Amino acid sequence: MNLKIMKFRMKILVLIVFIIAAFGVLNVCNTLYKKANVVKVTVPEGYTYEEVGKSLQNAGLVTQKDFINEVENWSDNNYWFLKGVPNDKHKLDGFLFPATYSFQKDATSKVIISKMLETFEFNMKSNKDYITKNKLNIRNVVIEASLVEKEAAKDIDRAKIASVIQNRLAIKMPLQIDATIIYIIGDKKKLYNKDLAVKSPYNTYLNKGLPPSPICNPGTKSINAAVHPAKTNYIFYVLNSKTNEHVFAKTYAQHIKNVAKYIK
Template sequence: MNLKIMKFRMKFLVLIVFIIAAFGILNVGNILYKKTNVVKVTVPEGYTYKEVGKTLQKSGLVTQEAFIKEVENWSDNNYWFLKDVPNDKHKLDGFLFPATYSFQKGATSKEIIKKMLNTFEFNMKSNKDYITENKLNIRNVVIEASLVEKEAGKDVDRTKIASVIKNRLKKKMPLQIDATIIYIVGDKKKLYNKDLAVKSPYNTYLNKGLPPSPICNPGIKSINAAVHPEKTNYIFYVLNNKTDEHVFSITYAEHIKNVAKYIK
């Protein structure tokens, strides 16, 4: 073989090896860069968008103020579940799906919100057909789910609480859900009669029907319970503090007995 050709081939092989090595180094560097520039954030079930913003600020991603501003002024309706939702500051309430997320450092509030909405859409795949076929109002489903989320201490209670909500709505009874009062007045260990009398569209003691928007961002278990509530005749429930489970009843007389037994 010609010596010149052999030298050329050797140089060519060396060049190829160098390129492959350089590509590998760049690829590894890129992977390491991405790993070191990723921020993990856990958004728990039952958080309001303001609480989500506070969590994001603590993680160092965006400020709570910037996140709230983006949420309250959201205008992207390219999601099937946002089509008929009123275009106000509560538009995204209930749809910012609780989960553990990985965001790149420098992610904007808009990028974060889109990821949360996409995660909601992904988790609703199994329910979408049922909701559409049965002509359920997705906003109302999420409102009910938010009530279940804040009221249920144990998973076993979720579908039963959802059934109480359905039964009261059918009977045109006030829902009388304490979680809606806490949403208005703030977290309190005990609610008093003056709290139950606070004038607000979210006060389910004074107003019949559902509150105007979700009171938190519910998890998939509460959403499933709202979509598929248990079939019961329950109208009342009271918390058993010893078990953290609710005791349900059909009549007011039964309920009064349960209140006397479990509320000390």
């Protein structure tokens, strides 16, 4: 073989090896850069979108203000569960799925919201067919789940609290859920009669039926409870602060006894 040709081929081979090596180095650097610029953030069950925004800001991602603005002006309806949801600032309430996420430091609010909605969709796979088959209103399911999320102290109570909500709705009785009052006025250790009288569509003491939108973003367990509530005749419940579990009653007379026993 011609010596010049051999030298040329050798140069080509060396060049190819150099390119492959350089590409490998760049790929490794790019991977390391991405890992170094990943931010993990945990969104707990029961957060409002304002609280989610604050968590994202504290984690060094987007500002709370920017996140809230993106949530309240969301326009992407390419999700089955957003069909028919009123197009207002509460549109995404209940659908920003609580979980631990990993985002690039430069992720936008839109990217973050899209990921949360995709995660909600993924976690609803097991319930979607049931919801569709039984013609359940997904927004109402999530509203109920948000009430369960805020009321239930332990998992054992979730399905039973959901049953109370369903039973009260069936007899057109006000839900009288304290969590809706706290949603209106802010967190308080104790609620007074004046708090229960605050005028708001979210006040379930003054208004019958469900509040107009979820009061938080519920987790899977609360959503499952809302989709499959326990079959009970319970109408009332009160928290046993010693066990952190609720005590349920079918009658008002029994409820009064429970209140006297467990509320000191």
